[in-house]
Amino acid sequence: MSDDPETARQIAELASDDRPLLVLDVDEVVLEFVQPFMRYLESIDLELGLATFSLFQNVVRRSDRQKVEPSEVAEHLDTFFAVQAEWQTAAADAAETIARLSRNAEIVMLTAMPHRHRPVRRAHLDALGFPYPLLTTEMPKGPAILKLRGPDKRPVAFVDDIPKNLLSVRDFVADAHLVNLMSYGAMRAVMPPLPADIAVADDWKTAAPSIEKALGI
Ligand SMILES: [Mg+2]
Structure with missing residues (x-):
């Protein structure tokens, strides 16, 4: 177990x-959670899409539409949790x-x-x-x-x-x-x-x- x-x-x-x-x-x-996290990502020029049931595979940079690596999304999520009360x-x-x-x-x-x-x-x-x-x-x-x-x-x-x-x-x-x-x-x-x-x-x-x-x- x-x-x-x-x-x-x-x-x-x-x-x-x-x-x-x-x-x-x-x-x-x-x-x-999802909507506040979307707004948080937008505040740092990122965008969460809903192509699949995954937070980590569906984030792109708004400026160039490049996919953000899952490891970087995980770092943003960690920061988001630290400031969750604001969002x-x-x-x-x-x-x-x-x-x-x-x-x-x-x-x-x-x-x-x-x-x-x-x-x-x-x-x-x-x-x-x-x-x-x-x-x-x-x-x-x-x-x-x-x-x-x-x-x-x-x-x-x-x-x-x-x-x-x-x-x-x-x-x-x-x-x-x-x-x-x-x-x-x-x-x-x-x-x-x-x-x-x-x-x-x-x-x-x-x-x-x-x-x-x-x-x-
Ligand atoms: Mg949950």
Whole structure:
């Protein structure tokens, strides 16, 4: 099992909670990501296209339309995460809907980004009305959610925009209710097809009923 030791350390710090568990990705689920990242790239003369479901393969320089190497895109993404508070806003209806769900479920945010960006993201999420625990991981999400669930078979729901993350969770927590939520709907056109048992939602208003049903809340 691939297991991120720093994520495991963060999980060990959480207060124990035996309520149904709702785990949320951050980018494209709690916070807008694709559109703010596009605007950030434009500010440095770059452009993200949507030819395929990849951030790293679809960036060109606006001045000469030359492709930007994936390694350079990764550097820009890292800088973007450092200044995310200047660019990223809350996803529509996320704050109100998650606050309602939090009355009867444990909410944990699990974001795949370098651990060093955790304090910046923590502060920004607090400022936007998301006071729930935030975990970072640099490895697959499935093992983290298995650990978060704890020894009892409490109901689990997981929301993410990236199919790979949803499938990782299914591998480790087979009965988790999985929801594909993507704030920036245009990305869906180039996304690989999802297995039929993964719920699809374009916004929080659509996502909430199946989560409440799965968690029994
Ligand atoms: Mg995401």
